[in-house]
Amino acid sequence: MRFLAVIKPRLHIFSIISIIASLLIILPLLQIVFGLFTPASDAWIHIRTHLLRGYLFNTMILIIAVAILSTSIGLFTAFVVTRFEFKGRQLLSWTLILPLAIPSYIAAYIYVDMMSYTGTFSRFFRAIFNAEHGINIMNMPGAILLFSLTLYPYVYMFSKSALEKQSASYEENARLLGAYKFRIFWRVILPLLRPALVAGTLLVVLETLNDYGVVEYLNIRVFSFAIFDAWFRLGDTAAAIRLSGVLMLVVFVIIFIERVLRGKKRYYMHVKNRPIKRVSLRGFRRVVYPGVLLLILSFGFLFPVLQLLYYARLTFFDVMNMAFVYLVINSVSIALMATLIIVFLAVMLANFGRKHDHILKRGLLKITNLGYAIPGAVIAIAVMLFFIDIDHRLYPIYRFFNPETRRLILTSSLLMLLFAYVLRFMAIGFNAIEAAYDKIGMKFTEASYSLKQTKLKTLLKVDVPLIQGGLVTAFIIVFIDVIKELPLTLILRPTNYDTLASSVYRYAREEMIQESAVPSLVIIVIASILIYWLTHRKKKVVSKDVRTN
Amino acid sequence: MYVQIEGLDFSYEKNEPVIQGVSFSMQEGEIVAVLGSSGSGKSTLLRLLSGLEVPNEGKIMIDEKMLCNRQQFVSCEKRNVGMVFQDYALFPHMNVEKNIAFGLKGYSKDAKKKRIETMLKLVNMVEKQHAYPHELSGGQQQRIALARALAPEPSILLLDEPFSNLDADLKMRIRQELRTIMKQTQMTSIFVTHDYDDAKAIADRIVFLENGQIKYEETL
Ligand SMILES: Nc1ncnc2c1ncn2[C@@H]1O[C@H](COP(=O)(O)OP(=O)(O)OP(=O)(O)O)[C@@H](O)[C@H]1O
Ligand SMILES: [Mg+2]
Numbered sequence: 001m002r003f004l005a006v007i008k009p010r011l012h013i014f015s016i017i018s019i020i021a022s023l024l025i026i027l028p029l030l031q032i033v034f035g036l037f038t039p040a041s042d043a044w045i046h047i048r049t050h051l052l053r054g055y056l057f058n059t060m061i062l063i064i065a066v067a068i069l070s071t072s073i074g075l076f077t078a079f080v081v082t083r084f085e086f087k088g089r090q091l092l093s094w095t096l097i098l099p100l101a102i103p104s105y106i107a108a109y110i111y112v113d114m115m116s117y118t119g120t121f122s123r124f125f126r127a128i129f130n131a132e133h134g135i136n137i138m139n140m141p142g143a144i145l146l147f148s149l150t151l152y153p154y155v156y157m158f159s160k161s162a163l164e165k166q167s168a169s170y171e172e173n174a175r176l177l178g179a180y181k182f183r184i185f186w187r188v189i190l191p192l193l194r195p196a197l198v199a200g201t202l203l204v205v206l207e208t209l210n211d212y213g214v215v216e217y218l219n220i221r222v223f224s225f226a227i228f229d230a231w232f233r234l235g236d237t238a239a240a241i242r243l244s245g246v247l248m249l250v251v252f253v254i255i256f257i258e259r260v261l262r263g264k265k266r267y268y269m270h271v272k273n274r275p276i277k278r279v280s281l282r283g284f285r286r287v288v289y290p291g292v293l294l295l296i297l298s299f300g301f302l303f304p305v306l307q308l309l310y311y312a313r314l315t316f317f318d319v320m321n322m323a324f325v326y327l328v329i330n331s332v333s334i335a336l337m338a339t340l341i342i343v344f345l346a347v348m349l350a351n352f353g354r355k356h357d358h359i360l361k362r363g364l365l366k367i368t369n370l371g372y373a374i375p376g377a378v379i380a381i382a383v384m385l386f387f388i389d390i391d392h393r394l395y396p397i398y399r400f401f402n403p404e405t406r407r408l409i410l411t412s413s414l415l416m417l418l419f420a421y422v423l424r425f426m427a428i429g430f431n432a433i434e435a436a437y438d439k440i441g442m443k444f445t446e447a448s449y450s451l452k453q454t455k456l457k458t459l460l461k462v463d464v465p466l467i468q469g470g471l472v473t474a475f476i477i478v479f480i481d482v483i484k485e486l487p488l489t490l491i492l493r494p495t496n497y498d499t500l501a502s503s504v505y506r507y508a509r510e511e512m513i514q515e516s517a518v519p520s521l522v523i524i525v526i527a528s529i530l531i532y533w534l535t536h537r538k539k540k541v542v543s544k545d546v547r548t549n
Numbered sequence: 550m551y552v553q554i555e556g557l558d559f560s561y562e563k564n565e566p567v568i569q570g571v572s573f574s575m576q577e578g579e580i581v582a583v584l585g586s587s588g589s590g591k592s593t594l595l596r597l598l599s600g601l602e603v604p605n606e607g608k609i610m611i612d613e614k615m616l617c618n619r620q621q622f623v624s625c626e627k628r629n630v631g632m633v634f635q636d637y638a639l640f641p642h643m644n645v646e647k648n649i650a651f652g653l654k655g656y657s658k659d660a661k662k663k664r665i666e667t668m669l670k671l672v673n674m675v676e677k678q679h680a681y682p683h684e685l686s687g688g689q690q691q692r693i694a695l696a697r698a699l700a701p702e703p704s705i706l707l708l709d710e711p712f713s714n715l716d717a718d719l720k721m722r723i724r725q726e727l728r729t730i731m732k733q734t735q736m737t738s739i740f741v742t743h744d745y746d747d748a749k750a751i752a753d754r755i756v757f758l759e760n761g762q763i764k765y766e767e768t769l
Contacts, residue, residue, distance in 0.1 A: 358562075443638040446601055449625040450632040451652030452701060458626075461651075465642045 012455055018352035021345050022368040025423050028386035029370065032248070032378060035241035035385070043236040047243070051226065055243075059222040059250065062143060063205045069148035070204045071197060073296060074155025080289050082163040085278040092293050093160070094535040099300030100153040101527035103484040103501065105213025106520045107150050109508040110304045111137060112217065120307060138218045146214055149300040151204040158200035162193050166276065198262045205254060209247070210375045212487035213505060223247040224487065227377040237381070244378040251373050305524060311517035319518045328522055331499040334414065335482040338421035339429075342478050343471060345422065346429035350437050351459065354445075365430075372427035376487030383420040383492060387411040417492040424488060425481050429474040436470020437463075476534045480527045551577040551737055552705060557607035559597055559761075567593050568604070568761040577612075578735045580728070582742060582752035590761040591741040592635070595707045598739070599632050600625035612704045631703030635710045637694040639682040645669075645693050646678050652701040668696040671730060688719045695727070699734060706731070708740035712747055724750045 040048075081093045114121045115135040122135060137145070166189065190197075212224045223243060231240035281289055353365045371379065391408045398405040410416060444466060448458040464471070486501045493502060500519045507516035552575035559568040567590045575581055585591050596602045598609060600616065600623060609617040611630070616623045639648050649665050656664060669675045672692040682690055691711060698706055711727065712720045728751045731738050742748055748755045749769060757764045 443634055443636065444640055446625070447632070447634060447638040447640070448651070449601065450599055450630060451697070452626050452629065452654055453651070454626055462640060466640075 014348050014455060014459075015352050017345070017348045019364070021349065022364045024419075025368050025371060025426065026364075028379075028382040028423065029367070029374070031385050031389070032241055032244050032382050035238065036245045038238050038241075040242075041236055041238050043230065043234045044239040044242050047226070047230065047239055051221075052246070054221060055223055055226045056246075056250075058140070058220060059209070059247075061140065062147075062220065062222055063208050063254075065140075065144040066147040066151070066208050067201050067205050069144060070152040071155050071201050073148060073152040074200060075159050075193075075197065077152070077293055077296060078156050078159035078163055080293060082160055083276065083278055084285075084289060085280045086286060086290050088290060089278075092290070092297065094532070095297055095301070096156055096293065097153045097531050097535065098297070098528055099150050100480070101524050101531055102150055102301060102304055103213070103486065103504075103523065104147055104150045104207075104211055105217065105486055105508075106308075106504060106516075106523070107304055108143075108146050108214040108217050109504070109513055109516060110307055110520070111142075111146060113513045114303070114307055140220060143214055143218050143220045146218075147204075147208050147211070149296075151207050152296075152300070154203040154207070155197065155200035158196040159193060162196035163189075166192055195262050198258055202254070202258045206251070206373055206375075209251065210377075210487065212377060212490070217508065223250070224375055224377040227381070228487075228491075231381065237385075240381055244381055247375060247378060251375070255373060305521075308517045308521050308524070311514040312521050315515045315517060319515055324518070327498055327500060327503055327519070330497070331483060331501070331523075332526075334418065334421075334499065335479055338418055338425070338482045339475055339479045341418065341422055342425055342429040343433070343474050346426065346433045346474060347459075347464075347467075347471070349426075349430055350433045351463070353434070354437055354442065369427035369430055371423045372425065374424070376424065376485070379420055379424050380488055380491040383416060383423065383488075384411070387416045387419075412494055414494055414497065417489065417494075420488045420492050421482050421485065424485075425478050428481060429478045432474035432477065433467060433470045436467035436473075439470075440466045472537065473534065476530045480530050483523055483526055550574040551579075551612060553608070553610040554598070555608040557594075557597060557609070558605045559593060559602060559607075560605065561593075566761055568597065571607070571758075571761070571763055573756060573763060573766070575737060575739075577737055579754065580731055580738045580740070580752045582740055582748035582755045583758050584742060584745060584748045584755050585758035586743055589758045591743075591758055592709055593761075594758065595632070595709050595739065595741055598705070599630045599707055600628045614704075629701070629704050631698035631701065631706040633691075633694045633698050633706070633708040633711055635713055637682075637690045637714075639690055639694055639697070641682050644679050644681050645674070645685075648682070648693060649697045649700050652697060654701070664700055668700050671699070671733070672696045673726075687714045687716075688723055691715065691723065695730065699730075699736065704737070706736045706738040708738065710741055710743070712742070712744070720747075727751060 077096050081089060081096065113119050115137050116122060125135070136142070209222075209224065212228060214220070215222050215225045216228070223246070227240050227243045227247070230236050230243055349365060349368060353361060374382075387410050388408065391411050394409070395405075395407055398407075398409055406412070440463075444462050445458055448462045449455075453461070484501065486505060489499050489502050490505060493499065498506075500523050504516045504519045504523070507513070507519070554574065555572045557568055557571040558566060560566045571594065573581075583591050583594060593602065597604050603622060604617060606619075607617070608615075611628075614623075615621060616628055640651065643651065646665055649668055650661055653661050653664055665678075666675070669678060672695055674689060674692055674696070677685060677689060677693070682693070685693065691714070695708075695711075712724065715723060724747060731751075740751065745755075753769060755767045755769065757766070
């Protein structure tokens, strides 16, 4: 009885939705874990003895190099934009995020094209330097550059927001204590920045591990390549699962390293924030610093987009037809659906997790948000096996309604892809909304309960208006991620169902890079508009004054 | 007795007990101050009474309604308990009028309007009806928070350090005002403070809380 009295007030429709959602997310992942204990196949033994070390080695080289390079770029750009005053600073400060609008695989397709013997860059270089060959970027250094150029904005955004929040008093104090500029940077600014840097770099690394499009196109033998290779070329699911298991191990090690590097929770500064005055650039730096930023932006965004625009002009009328219009509608509507489901569930989960009153609950939320750390290849296998399993269990029911039925109903439906999107991107939506909830705290919600309002009405009339900013952020970043997503889309979409991403991939596979320009641009334009919205939306007065004084 | 609390035990998660064997009772219309140092469990006690936390053990009965015992637990939104929070928690996206109207469930439009008017008159804030919380001073916010909590005619009013955000001068004035309002409405109230003078100025009785236990009581 006592148990019921304690549990009942906590067991509410919102908590029930949260628990079911969590379980649905956890079950497929368990499938991977169980798969590890099936007997080893010949293919696995072959992979383990001959290939695994290579995969591990390549993966390590790739993520370490990408982490270093993208962190350097992200930190440098953020530092220049927040600490110096120069012409065009405002414009650069948000356009530097734009490379995020270009999926890495599109950057790969277009750069390989531009660097090829007949490509724009090669011709340009030949004209100037009299060089003989095209530049080969279909190798590890090429992949490192491509990932760094398209993913550095994660580090940039985190560092920029942390740098903007740093109070001037730290630096001034350090200077008063007689420290030199260089020393101040290493001893004061960087340590304070560490949590943000580590968080941004982690995202870059996870995105790199998730990628399939780039490594497949450039033929870089890393894990996601290996998993798909085992799964589709060798047809050995068990081996693919084992590879996934090893990859998850790698991810856990990375997350562990992140926890250690990040140190104690964020450095909370209750110092009255006096923003740092930006220094006007003088002398040669006035040209060099903005010039370098512009160069980064050009390689990360402008050059690929210009080349795509040129190709789009050539192929526009070949590509543009009713089928293409449907393609765009398909992509946008599935992304919209996935995003709305994610934001809804994220609100439920964030609400559920607001009162950390049970360890079990915390554990459940942690696992639910694991999805983002798990590379697409692994999620694809997990979700596929999960759905096949469900279909087998439901088969008698299908038969009852229709004796002629196919076996795999859910597996061949769009539901599977939607499910995978939700699994993978839940954490992104959740974090944005949880951060918004953290900012307002519990007091308004509790005040509403004390005024006899139900949980639903409180959610709609108090919580939602107050976390509006977080909802919009969650919506935008999840939508961008879904519309760019490739590996899950490729594998889990129903036959004959195409999205923008998968059609770009198919054109590229058939070496029709010029034809891929139009769908690529649609993705990039949508993502760019959303980034513009994210960086330019007006903060409501209400959220500014949530802390009534 | 109007309020009866017996053997209340509570701890956050499974750490050390925060409230231990708290029992006391109140008559209708009585004002009780709970006095204790920081961390003694004052806020927690109010949260238990309002139903925001579930006690491990104990009984809470108000106005002959069993709110909590071994078998049952009435959740916060069904308790009819008014609360003024430490930092007021006025909804920043609603103006004064909307804030007060928020708790008026089941009132007709006219009744709502009348009730809001009455409350604003009571706390002497009629002219601020359309202001937003951030346009009010600390003392004004406190009065609106009081009006909002009183509006739905709760069976008991709980106030968590109602003066903590006010400067000493203002506090003196408002203290008297608060007592007047509470006596005027004959509201049974518990308010929490760490200031003996506050307690003495407002309450009929003071309960001393120490480490989650009631040490002694003083009737004024
Ligand atoms: N949400 C919580 N989780 C865990 N422990 C808590 C929580 N809230 C309060 N405590 C602990 O419970 C004890 C009592 O806290 P409470 O807030 O009731 O004290 P208080 O008397 O209101 O103090 P103050 O005068 O500072 O407001 C403290 O030791 C505090 O650390
Ligand atoms: Mg308190």
